[in-house]
Amino acid sequence: MLQYPHMRKYFQIFKVTIQEFLTYPNKFFTVTFMNAATAFVFIIIWKAIYQDKTSLLGYTISSIVTYYSVTYMIGYLTISGSAAKLISEGVHQGQLSALLIKPISYPFFIFTQSYAEKIIKCLGLIILVFLLSFFFNSIFLMPPLINFGLFFISVVFASLINFFIYALVGCLAFWVVKIGGLRSILGRLFDIMSGKIFPLDFLPASVLPFTYFLPFRSMHYLPAVIYLNRLTLPQSLSQIGVQILWIIILCFLYLILWKKGMVKYDSVGN
Numbered sequence: 001m002l003q004y005p006h007m008r009k010y011f012q013i014f015k016v017t018i019q020e021f022l023t024y025p026n027k028f029f030t031v032t033f034m035n036a037a038t039a040f041v042f043i044i045i046w047k048a049i050y051q052d053k054t055s056l057l058g059y060t061i062s063s064i065v066t067y068y069s070v071t072y073m074i075g076y077l078t079i080s081g082s083a084a085k086l087i088s089e090g091v092h093q094g095q096l097s098a099l100l101i102k103p104i105s106y107p108f109f110i111f112t113q114s115y116a117e118k119i120i121k122c123l124g125l126i127i128l129v130f131l132l133s134f135f136f137n138s139i140f141l142m143p144p145l146i147n148f149g150l151f152f153i154s155v156v157f158a159s160l161i162n163f164f165i166y167a168l169v170g171c172l173a174f175w176v177v178k179i180g181g182l183r184s185i186l187g188r189l190f191d192i193m194s195g196k197i198f199p200l201d202f203l204p205a206s207v208l209p210f211t212y213f214l215p216f217r218s219m220h221y222l223p224a225v226i227y228l229n230r231l232t233l234p235q236s237l238s239q240i241g242v243q244i245l246w247i248i249i250l251c252f253l254y255l256i257l258w259k260k261g262m263v264k265y266d267s268v269g270n
Contacts, residue, residue, distance in 0.1 A: 039069065074155055078220070083111075084170035158218055158220070164254050
């Protein structure tokens with residue numbers, strides 16, 4: 001049992017969110033197996049591309065299949081537009097007004113709900129890992145133990161980067177009626193610029209340098225190349241440091257935008 005009363009309420013929010021998500025198990029399993037089917041299709045495409053090649057930009061068929069499998073798993077734990085959706089619905093449907101009079105932090109309420117969803121997705125991730133390891137065991141690479149630890153840390157930070165980016169998008173709901181289109185565009189941008197679909201090394205030389213100045217590469221590409229041991233230990237640690245820097249910057253921007261949004265929200269009489 002939690003010993004801190006102010007944390008118990010967030011634990012209850014966490015528990016209720018999971019219970020609501022599990023109310024529709026058929027939807028959960030349908031989405032899980034659809035995602036698994038998509039992963040299989042992409043892996044088969046990569047195998048076809050490598051049919052007459054042993055290596056492509058330093059990636060063998062084993063490393064590229066492992067890369068794609070890993071980034072797909074990372075997506076389960078990081079990519080989620082729920083923060084943007086929850087904030088937008090709260091602003092436009094009135095839930096925000098009701099929650100603001102309660103003794104809870106609304107930003108932390110959104111954070112708790114978003115991560116409850118990710119815990120549920122872990123169940124889907126277990127199924128996906130089992131299927132991928134069963135069908136592609138012969139070409140799926142395992143990392144050294146230290147890389148696995150760094151990979152886990154990097155995935156946690158990638159998840160926080162994702163949360164704050166979508167929370168920033170959600171805060172735009174204070175000024176914009178519909179943010180669904182922006183969320184969709186951002187999702188497609190994530191797929192390419194984060195390295196989810198293919199390693200960023202495959203981007204044109206004229207485009208690749210720009211990815212170093214964006215937070216997206218820290219969301220899929222970085223954890224995956226750490227897993228594949230394509231970075232030295234100092235390089236991995238320095239890039240994880242970059243992730244921490246992005247978390248601080250995005251959190252700071254989120255808090256500023258949230259405060260400005262609340263001023264506007266109050267000014268229109270909500």
